[in-house]
Amino acid sequence: xxxxxxxxxxxxxxxGGKSSGEIEFDQIENKLTGILNITESDDEGQxxxxxxxxxxxxxxxxxxxxxxxxxxxxxxxxxxxxxDNYEGCLNSEGKILGSSVDxxxxxxxxxxxxxx
Numbered sequence: 530x531x532x533x534x535x536x537x538x539x540x541x542x543x544x545g546g547k548s549s550g551e552i553e554f555d556q557i558e559n560k561l562t563g564i565l566n567i568t569e570s571d572d573e574g575q576x577x578x579x580x581x582x583x584x585x586x587x588x589x590x591x592x593x594x595x596x597x598x599x600x601x602x603x604x605x606x607x608x609x610x611x612x613d614n615y616e617g618c619l620n621s622e623g624k625i626l627g628s629s630v631d632x633x634x635x636x637x638x639x640x641x642x643x644x645x
Contacts (some may be wrong), residue, residue, distance in 0.1 A: 530559060531590055531619055536644040539565060541629065543637030546571035552583070552641065561585040561592065566602075577604035583615075591618040592625060617641065 534556045541548045550567030563583040570576050580602050585594035596612035617627020617639065625641040 530587060532556060533561070533587070533592065533619075533625070537625075537641045538644050539567060539639060539641050541567075541637045541639035543629070544635045548637075551644065556587070559587045561587060561594065563594070565596075575605075577608060577610075578602045579604075579610055581612075585615075591616065592627070611635070613637075615639065 533554050535554060537552045537554060539548070539550050539552050546569055548567045548569040550565060552563050552565045554561055554563040561584065565581040565583055566578075567581070568576060568578050578601070579599050581599045582597045583594045584597050585592060592615070594615040596614070599610045599612060601608055601610055611631040611633050613629045613631045615627060615629045617625040619625050623643060627639055629637040629639060
């Protein structure tokens with residue numbers, strides 16, 4: 530089983546924008562928890578900073594994560610943030626490549642790589 534505990538960098542392209550930030554993973558056997566801090570920018574250039582709590586599991590070399598809650602830390606007060614599910618697999622370069630879908634059906638493609 531892979532060990533992904535620690536700090537990782539997160540980059541995602543999704544329908545209507547991009548996000549980047551950091552994930553701090555904690556792992557006990559195949560169970561994962563994490564905190565994802567991201568800055569999103571939509572196609573109009575609007576920025577949103579979000580702190581997302583994650584829970585999930587590892588099966589073989591793949592991760593399955595679900596957002597359990599999110600807090601907008603900077604952005605318009607009336608913004609609604611939709612929680613995501615993430616699925617990705619570790620490649621030969623040590624990066625996790627995968628896809629996401631949120632509660633509205635908005636899809637994304639992400640890369641997660643260990644922070645240096």
